[in-house]
Amino acid sequence: MLKIKNLHVAIGGEEIIKGLDLDVGAGELHAIMGPNGSGKSTLGYALAGREGYEVTSGSMEFEGQDLTELEPEERAAAGLFLAFQYPVEIPGVNNAYFLRSALNAQRKARGEEEVDSMTFLKTVRESLKGLKMDEALLKRAVNEGFSGGEKKRNEIVQMAVLQPKLAVLDETDSGLDIDALKLVAEGINAQRNAQRSFVVITHYQRLLDYLAPDHVHVLSDGRIVESGGEELAERLEAEGYSFLEAASEA
Amino acid sequence: MSAILNKLAPEADLADDRYGDIRRRAHQRLMQYGFPDLKTEAWKYTSLRVLEKRELSAGGASEADRPGPLPFEADVIAMANGLIDPDALNLPAGVRLEPLSPADLINLDYGDRAGAMAWLNLARFEQAWRLVIEAPLARPLVLAMSTSEDFAAGVHPRLQIELSEGADAVLIEQQTDRGAGLVNIVEDVALARGARLRHVIQRRNADSVWVQRTRVAVSADADYRCHALDLGGRLVRQDLSVHLLEAGANGEIDGVAFIDSKQHVDWHTAIDHEVGHTNSRESFRILADGTGVGVFNGRIHIQRGADDSHSDLNTANLLLSENARINTKPELEIYAEEVTASHGATIGQLEDSALFYLRTRGLPVEQAMALLKYGFAAAPLENAEPAALRDWLTSELQTVL
Numbered sequence: 001m002l003k004i005k006n007l008h009v010a011i012g013g014e015e016i017i018k019g020l021d022l023d024v025g026a027g028e029l030h031a032i033m034g035p036n037g038s039g040k041s042t043l044g045y046a047l048a049g050r051e052g053y054e055v056t057s058g059s060m061e062f063e064g065q066d067l068t069e070l071e072p073e074e075r076a077a078a079g080l081f082l083a084f085q086y087p088v089e090i091p092g093v094n095n096a097y098f099l100r101s102a103l104n105a106q107r108k109a110r111g112e113e114e115v116d117s118m119t120f121l122k123t124v125r126e127s128l129k130g131l132k133m134d135e136a137l138l139k140r141a142v143n144e145g146f147s148g149g150e151k152k153r154n155e156i157v158q159m160a161v162l163q164p165k166l167a168v169l170d171e172t173d174s175g176l177d178i179d180a181l182k183l184v185a186e187g188i189n190a191q192r193n194a195q196r197s198f199v200v201i202t203h204y205q206r207l208l209d210y211l212a213p214d215h216v217h218v219l220s221d222g223r224i225v226e227s228g229g230e231e232l233a234e235r236l237e238a239e240g241y242s243f244l245e246a247a248s249e250a
Numbered sequence: 251m252s253a254i255l256n257k258l259a260p261e262a263d264l265a266d267d268r269y270g271d272i273r274r275r276a277h278q279r280l281m282q283y284g285f286p287d288l289k290t291e292a293w294k295y296t297s298l299r300v301l302e303k304r305e306l307s308a309g310g311a312s313e314a315d316r317p318g319p320l321p322f323e324a325d326v327i328a329m330a331n332g333l334i335d336p337d338a339l340n341l342p343a344g345v346r347l348e349p350l351s352p353a354d355l356i357n358l359d360y361g362d363r364a365g366a367m368a369w370l371n372l373a374r375f376e377q378a379w380r381l382v383i384e385a386p387l388a389r390p391l392v393l394a395m396s397t398s399e400d401f402a403a404g405v406h407p408r409l410q411i412e413l414s415e416g417a418d419a420v421l422i423e424q425q426t427d428r429g430a431g432l433v434n435i436v437e438d439v440a441l442a443r444g445a446r447l448r449h450v451i452q453r454r455n456a457d458s459v460w461v462q463r464t465r466v467a468v469s470a471d472a473d474y475r476c477h478a479l480d481l482g483g484r485l486v487r488q489d490l491s492v493h494l495l496e497a498g499a500n501g502e503i504d505g506v507a508f509i510d511s512k513q514h515v516d517w518h519t520a521i522d523h524e525v526g527h528t529n530s531r532e533s534f535r536i537l538a539d540g541t542g543v544g545v546f547n548g549r550i551h552i553q554r555g556a557d558d559s560h561s562d563l564n565t566a567n568l569l570l571s572e573n574a575r576i577n578t579k580p581e582l583e584i585y586a587e588e589v590t591a592s593h594g595a596t597i598g599q600l601e602d603s604a605l606f607y608l609r610t611r612g613l614p615v616e617q618a619m620a621l622l623k624y625g626f627a628a629a630p631l632e633n634a635e636p637a638a639l640r641d642w643l644t645s646e647l648q649t650v651l
């Protein structure tokens with residue numbers, strides 16, 4: 001599904017990702033953990049194609065396509081989704097209208113029929129309900145005046161509607177209380193199947209408790225310094241990131 | 251005498267009709283004060299010199315096409331190339347249209363050179379109308395002002411719009427210019443006690459120079475709301491002043507101007523709280539693209555003694571290209587007590603982060619930008635009622651994004 005090889009990403013000439021390898025197979029859920037500033041969001045933005053995030057060497061392939069050759073919207077239509085760490089407020093743009101336009105733009109790009117508004121509303125309503133979100137949010141402007149938790153859950157709603165092949169979730173759990181965290185985890189689990197893959201960026205083990213990741217990676221200073229199974233997340237929780245220094249000194 | 255005056259106001263062809271004295275007096279004032287130039291504060295960003303280069307014909311254009319149909323039922327007064335044909339009217343009950351008499355036009359004062367275009371109108375108007383709305387209207391009344399493609403004349407329509415006590419109307423000025431002349435409108439609106447007017451100014455102009463001066467007088471407990479959607483033109487200058495004359499008067503202006511290459515749109519608004527216990531609110535947004543130039547001057551004046559008045563003015567502007575320009579200036583002048591008044595003005599650009607966010611959801615750049623522009627511009631139109639009116643205005647806006 002996703003193959004990243006020796007990836008280097010620079011922002012404004014400064015290298016942030018410094019040789020990263022990651023291989024995500026179909027249906028797998030990978031967790032990426034790491035201290036603040038280690039480059040987790042930078043990786044997400046580079047995958048999604050944000051301007052200014054320059055891939056200076058290495059490669060990112062998504063289902064055999066070179067991602068760097070695709071515009072952000074083409075990546076989306078190809079099946080890549082990024083849940084933002086800080087979802088953006090778009091004043092004046094109706095949430096439901098935006099989401100339906102986005103879905104139909106993707107479908108159009110793939111040569112599929114547009115969805116009618118009934119089918120669309122049914123899907124959105126179901127996922128809103130699952131996440132215990134008020135339907136009134138559909139009529140509001142995108143993310144505007146949403147609480148921190150509502151913004152995060154809204155990202156999961158978008159994912160559920162857009163049905164990507166690969167979802168990169170950037171700290172969707174941070175700032176959530178334990179109930180909201182459970183809802184988000186359920187929202188993610190509900191979307192899991194043998195084809196769909198996830199890269200879940202998080203600080204905390206608690207989300208992973210609900211998700212049972214196939215692989216856990218530790219990102220530090222732009223590189224993956226450790227990979228393992230769920231036990232790695234437990235170790236990070238217990239010891240903190242301090243053991244990284246020991247690891248890098250060794 | 252300036253070249254512009256020579257061109258626009260040759261004394262020899264001043265009409266000598268029943269308004270002759272009024273015209274001569276106005277002409278004299280015009281000659282005395284002269285034309286505004288960029289040193290005239292109110293005309294600092296808008297030059298009328300383009301008129302020097304125009305050969306304005308003396309009428310003679312073909313009949314103007316009607317503007318596009320509206321998606322709701324309405325009664326229409328057509329003004330083609332500046333003229334209303336009184337024989338073609340079919341007015342609803344409660345609406346009258348009649349010529350103004352000379353007595354209606356004496357003692358008018360448009361001040362010095364800043365008011366030159368209004369003096370010019372008074373000297374040279376072709377028709378002067380009083381439109382009286384005496385009752386609540388069941389459906390919107392449309393003043394469809396259009397010009398034809400071969401329109402190259404200078405016209406000076408003059409209108410006095412009166413809403414009687416108890417009147418309640420939606421008046422839509424649907425302005426569609428396709429020509430390259432001069433349309434110089436003077437419009438006086440008066441709301442009697444308790445009257446309500448939703449005044450829509452929807453403009454989509456070609457190459458004509460379009461100057462419109464609208465003065466609104468609001469009596470006790472009357473409610474005036476302007477909804478403006480200005481989709482630009484070669485040169486547009488709109489002055490809109492709302493005078494809150496008695497306690498309980500309410501005045502609101504919601505406006506959006508979208509200005510594209512080779513267009514210049516200048517809105518000067520003023521809300522004047524002449525007495526206490528009056529309220530106003532204004533929200534105005536300008537988007538300028540290409541080489542478009544937008545000017546907004548919004549003045550709120552709360553006069554001495556106009557205590558317990560409330561006002562809020564908000565203007566936001568969006569520059570969509572490097573070559574577009576927007577000059578915006580909110581002005582708050584408060585001389586009263588127990589007043590709440592606020593204002594804010596911003597000039598910004600489309601945010602990269604918002605654009606990126608929309609693109610990651612699959613929207614192509616053009617569509618994402620259109621959505622952001624719409625999101626920015628539509629806010630003032632949200633206040634338009636009824637819903638059919640709001641939907642029409644927002645769909646008109648969407649056609650240019």
Ligand SMILES: Nc1ncnc2c1ncn2[C@@H]1O[C@H](COP(=O)(O)OP(=O)(O)O)[C@@H](O)[C@H]1O
Pocket residue numbers: 011012016034035036037038039040041042043
């Ligand atoms: N737009 C930017 N310009 C310059 N430096 C940036 C920018 N965004 C992130 N960085 C830097 O890149 C590093 C990694 O940031 P980020 O990817 O946000 O980390 P994380 O998500 O792991 O907390 C940090 O040192 C941060 O200061």
Ligand SMILES: [Mg+2]
Pocket residue numbers: 040041042085170171
């Ligand atoms: Mg981050």
